[in-house]
Amino acid sequence: MEFSINEFKGFIKDAWVGAGFTTFTDVQKQSIPKMMNKEDIIVESPPGTGKTLAYLLPILQSLQEDTKSPQAVIIAPTRELVMQIHDEATRFLKGSPFSSATFIGGADLKRQVEKLKKHPQIIVGSPHRLVELIEMKKLKMHEVKTIVIDEADQLVGSGVTKEMDRIVQSALRDRQLVAFSATLPPNTVELLQMKMNNPKKVQIQTAVEARENTQFYYVVCERRDKIDYLRRILHTEPNIKAIAFINDSFHLEALASKMKYKKIEAGVLYSQSTQAEREATLKKFRLGKYQLLLATDVAARGLDIQGITHVVHLDIPDQIEPFVHRSGRTGRMGAKGTVVALATPYEENVLQNYDRRLNLSLKKMDLHRGQWTDQKPVYEKKKPMQVSKGKPNSKSFSKNKNKK
Template sequence: MELTIEQFREYIIEAWKIAGFSTFTDVQQKSIPLMLQKKDVIVESPPGTGKTLGYLLPIMQELDKEAKHPQAIIVSPTKELVMQIHDEATRFLQGSGFSSATFIGGADLKRQIEKFKKHPQIVIGTPHRLVELIEMKKLKMHEIKTIVLDEADQTISSGMTKEVDRIIQATLRDRQLVAFSATVPDQTVEMLEKRMNQPTNIKVESSVELKEKVAHLYVVCERRDKIDYLRRILHTEPGMKAIAFINDAFHLEGLAAKMAYKKISVGILYSQSTQAEREATLKKFRAGKFQLLLATDVAARGLDIEGITHVIHLDLPEAIESFVHRSGRTGRMGASGTVVSIVTSGEEKQLKQFERKLGITMQQVTLFKGQWTEDKQVRSNPKSPTTGSKKKNSSKKGTHGAFKRPNKK
């Protein structure tokens, strides 16, 4: 039986219509019925496919109006994700009489404890802060029906595993435990299965249509030329809204200064910045005051910023999971987007491995007069120069932003 929105409570139906949704996504169709049956589930689904509502809607459907205590806990690895989940929950709880509350590290503990006086039914927080509240006996866990591990591969990682276990162990044995992430490596599955009761594994692949809406381009150049390529890419399309990822936070501020010198409005996002600094940066980026957001992988996890047109890998990540999470910041919920990897000839080999494993097409291109250009000579000879060749004058020019892929044979 196909899942329909009419099966839900009236306030959920109303919020669904206001949000402009028409049908459930694949991951929602597969995960929501199982959650309503109180099953433990492990869900792997690409970025931008609607995982957050995949667990929020069944939780909201089952909330008890008579209860004055938290009924569900959502554990998320970063402060930004906690706030993002809370925003989505608030939107769908409008007019229901239910509420959610956030609990994050770095915020004033006394003020956060005050939130319990409003009796939130859904608690959303980072692992360390939630454990603090449990140890202080401010967060009572015996009435919790469902625990969600958001971005599960990171939440259950070695740095947070003990805290996650403390949260799980504080609940009764009949609680429901679910895990959602864009990538769930085998090691993470094994760790989760040890903590779950006969879990069902759900894996949703990107549809062909969804893959076709995101163009994957790459440029091969010397390492010293990467910053210049970044600058040139930002001028390929009017109104571009881009995130560029680097591996080492140490270089962020210097890179931002170089971009600012080139008259490019830029913000930076990394784990060492304060919560207030990160919130201010994201607010300005969402408002269009920054054309470019420079970030480390802290921004790659589930961060949902509307209208990101381009993701740029200035540094290629070592792990394919990081490549997936980074790239997933564009092309969300069926929108079009462009992913550009700026790689050295050595990094190209690793990029090609990603291409094969992910089953996507990556088009090698260069830039000519502010446009993406496919050059067959460049594609067949990665060591040939990517700029300044007279042969590029006769090459076929692509469209601004997303280069049109060649027809597959």
């Protein structure tokens, strides 16, 4: 089904043109018509392919001005992703009578209740806080026409499954339920299908041109050398803006201190940070005050920061899904990007398995004098001093002779 941005409401079209978009992405082409047709859908599409607008545009198009209760609920796993979705919705709602509001854990509950009194049509929130508001009878779900589960593989089947079910069950039976993620394991799809009405599957493969825009390198090194490699990577090109991922948040602060000692300003982002700390870190990174963001997987999910040139895997994740999500922070929407994995000899085996499954054309590289090379640098060795195998030199010989 072909469709045009001209078919959408005026404020949507204005925001689309203002954002510089000209064509719909593959996931938008396949998802938007199904959502407009009120079908339940399960969407798997690589990072950076435009999934947020794939569900936001049909939601915005279907909003009714005479309905004061919430009409759409979008559920996301992290505070950062909630805020990002809200910012995108707000940008596309400019010039309209509609509004969006966020509801996240850690924020003052009374203030969030006050937000609901302003009658936002779009609700974006984390599962626990949304359930709190529903149980308090402050969030009315009887007019909700669409529920979106973003990053579905992280939410469905996890520790918040009961909360997810409570949110879905609180809406009317004819509601539309859609799920989006970059990776969807079979067990997640099965659980989603049980909650949906005859769902359609949309699966987008990584386009050839998108792979060509992202270079995938890996370096084999000892664990103690990874920090130095990270420093060297940041000097391979001018104006590098990078995210480096590690598996364990325990070492993040120490790692940031080591980078500062090497005159590289780095921010840290992990789940134990307060909301204010995380927002301040992201703001500084977006403004270029930090060249490097050190993060756990909290930054791998849906976080869209323009201009990220490099993603560095300081640790190789144990599962392929985090590797996909991390790598997707660069090379988004056709932009160029570089993904570098720093692997120990053991991690190299894991990495090669991911390469086979994802068809990344991963190149084994090294750094020599600030340049990428596909082989270890060869240094010219000094010639050893030659020692005669014949008679000893005259001085040593004469000394021996005199002793006799």
